[in-house]
Amino acid sequence: MEKAETLQEFYKRKFAEVPGTFTSEIGHFNLFKLDPYIEGKPTTIPYRRRDFYKIMLVKGQSEIHFADKTIPVSKQTLSFSNPQIPYKWEHLDKIREGVYCIFDQQLFHQFGQLTRYEIFQPSGKHIFELTDEETKATLDIFTRIEKEFNSEYKYKYDVIRNLIFELIHIGLRLQPGATPEKPTANASQRISALFLELLERQFPIDDQHPVIQIRSASEFADQLNVHVNHLNRAINETLQKTTTQVIAERIVQEAKILLRHSTWDVAEIAYALGFTEATHFNNFFKKHTEVSPTKFRNSA
Secondary structure (H helix, E strand, O other): OOOOEOHHHHHHHHHOOOOOOOOOOOOOEEEEEOOOOOOOOOOEOOOEOEOOEEEEEEEOOEEEEEOOEEEEEOOEEEEEEOOOOOEEEEEOOOOOEEEEEEEOHHHHOOOOOHHHOHHHOOOOOOEEEOOHHHHHHHHHHHHHHHHHHOOOOOOHHHHHHHHHHHHHHHHHHOOOOOOOOOOOOOHHHHHHHHHHHHHHOOOOOOOOOOOOOOOOHHHHHHHHOOOHHHHHHHHHHHHOOOHHHHHHHHHHHHHHHHHHHOOOOHHHHHHHOOOOOHHHHHHHHHHHHOOOHHHHHHOO
């Protein structure tokens, strides 16, 4: 997989140059209207990670390839993209409109860690089809962001942060089964959270993370400084799965992404995912998906 697209690369791809105001102590922020359809111009952006955050409101029929999923949308959509998950957006309509903002974590330095919110987590939902009423409310926030961004107000980025949080909370309210956070977490929940964070830290597989380093329950237990039986009980209590199941599901998800979107051959993917032999990877993948890696790739 290609390494993540940087903000500088984004500007060069879109505008052939990086803006002079790119570097800032407060971090980076910008707002754009979606380009109108132009005959002959590509309507698909390449599948890869970006090292910045993006929130987009778009009207029109699209297909979004997000991690190992393909999500069709038919009307109006709010999406949240983050540096951990690769994606590709394919516009299917000739008539489309939308607006999006991009920003980095530095913009929220001392104002919160964005990855604590489900819409920016690998296990969370990132794409939301909106009703007309929800679209109107979301577009109003983007309009206020644009007005503030174009103003000369000294503290405009404080206002913009607050408006971005409003967009984030629209997505959080639309999360499946959204419920208030429990005030405290028990020991099993804390161990499970640390385990999932450690597991996810190894992905996605790309130039920066070419090979996963730990993949057995005992290796994770050693890293977390707990007994493997303690880890297994915590995972079973909170996720109703075994530790091995959770690890296997994440490896299968990454295998699907690599098979569908990378140019690596099956042996290279097997090595990147910690298999010493391609045959072991083939058997593992077929056990969990009922198809071989090659057949899965060819069916994409």
